[in-house]
Amino acid sequence: MWPADDETLRGFVARILGWRNAGAIDRALRSIYLATTHQAALVLRAEGDLVPIALALHRRAIGGGAPFVVADPRRGNTPASVRSPANFDCGLAAFEAARGGTLCVRTRRLPADFAAVVSAVRDSNSRVQLAVCCPPGDDADPLLAVPAPLDVPPLRDRVGDIARIIDEYAQDAIATLGASEALSSREREWILEHAATSLDEIERATLRLTAMRTSPSSSAAAARLGMTLVSLSRWIHRRRHRWPGPDRPG
Numbered sequence: 176m177w178p179a180d181d182e183t184l185r186g187f188v189a190r191i192l193g194w195r196n197a198g199a200i201d202r203a204l205r206s207i208y209l210a211t212t213h214q215a216a217l218v219l220r221a222e223g224d225l226v227p228i229a230l231a232l233h234r235r236a237i238g239g240g241a242p243f244v245v246a247d248p249r250r251g252n253t254p255a256s257v258r259s260p261a262n263f264d265c266g267l268a269a270f271e272a273a274r275g276g277t278l279c280v281r282t283r284r285l286p287a288d289f290a291a292v293v294s295a296v297r298d299s300n301s302r303v304q305l306a307v308c309c310p311p312g313d314d315a316d317p318l319l320a321v322p323a324p325l326d327v328p329p330l331r332d333r334v335g336d337i338a339r340i341i342d343e344y345a346q347d348a349i350a351t352l353g354a355s356e357a358l359s360s361r362e363r364e365w366i367l368e369h370a371a372t373s374l375d376e377i378e379r380a381t382l383r384l385t386a387m388r389t390s391p392s393s394s395a396a397a398a399r400l401g402m403t404l405v406s407l408s409r410w411i412h413r414r415r416h417r418w419p420g421p422d423r424p425g
Contacts, residue, residue: 184235190343191228191327191374193336199326206322211236216296216305218319221327225308226279227375228327230260233277237304241276244269246286257401266292273303282309330373337377341366344378348385352399356389383410 185204192199210217217232219225226245233243243255245262246269255261260279263269266286270278278292286292296305311326312319330337345358358366362384370380383400390396397407 181235184232186343187231187235188325190340192325193328193333194339199323202323203325206325207232207236209322210304210306213299213301213304215322216307218307218309218322218324219327220309220311220324222311222329223373224281224375225327226260226281227378229277229279229306229308231378233279233304233306237276242273243277243279244273245279246270246289246292247281247284248286249284267295270295270301270303275302277304277306279306279308282307327374330371337367337371338363340374341371341377341381344374344381345385347378348382351382352385352389354385354389356385358384358388362388383407 184207185200188200188203188207189196192203206215206217209215217229219229221228230243233241243260245260246264246266247262248264250262251264252268253259253262261272263272264286266280266288269286270292278296280286280289280292295301296303312324330340333340341363345363348354349357358381366377366380366384370376383396386396386399387393390399393407394404397404400407
């Protein structure tokens with residue numbers, strides 16, 4: 176399917192780039208099409224970690240059943256979990272694991288054998304989409320002229336959009352967890368005030384608050400999130416003085 180015809184994908188691209196940025200949305204959809212058909216790499220540029228956004232695009236453009244693998248030598252070899260994708264410190268091992276899906280790299284933390292990865296990705300039979308996450312750069316960079324990179328604007332430049340972004344991630348959390356309850360207005364306001372510095376932070380907060388709201392206990396919420404109770408408790412305790420929800424973990 177041509178990505179512009181996929182309303183779910185278009186809606187998510189609009190969420191991360193800005194609903195009023197029609198030109199950037201259309202260019203992004205074209206870049207996604209070229210990447211999913213293995214004609215180009217998908218380049219994402221922004222401050223902070225872009226891997227969660229690359230994963231979200233992968234799920235919407237390729238499908239959650241296809242592998243999404245990161246090649247980051249600093250993170251070692253770790254299996255996929257509910258909270259994070261699989262990672263390999265070896266680029267070629269990551270490439271093999273990503274066949275039929277996406278291999279994601281960070282330009283500041285490339286594996287030592289990335290030259291071999293480039294050769295493998297260029298093979299017309301590789302069936303691997305390459306997603307490259309990098310910091311903001313020069314708009315006149317000739318190597319990024321076509322296809323256009325996805326430049327994700329910082330949320331400080333989208334203050335008027337943040338409430339809507341929270342609402343959409345909250346709906347995602349309901350779908351992900353199979354929940355029957357939405358976040359309260361108080362919880363949404365708390366996210367807006369205390370957990371909205373990035374798209375990734377909003378996604379984590381909406382998912383965790385939804386799990387806690389719709390689970391019988393904090394232990395059950397942590398299990399649904401693929402976290403330990405200790406990790407969830409620490410996340411809450413760091414925010415306890417401004418916490419909007421039930422004081423479950425101890």
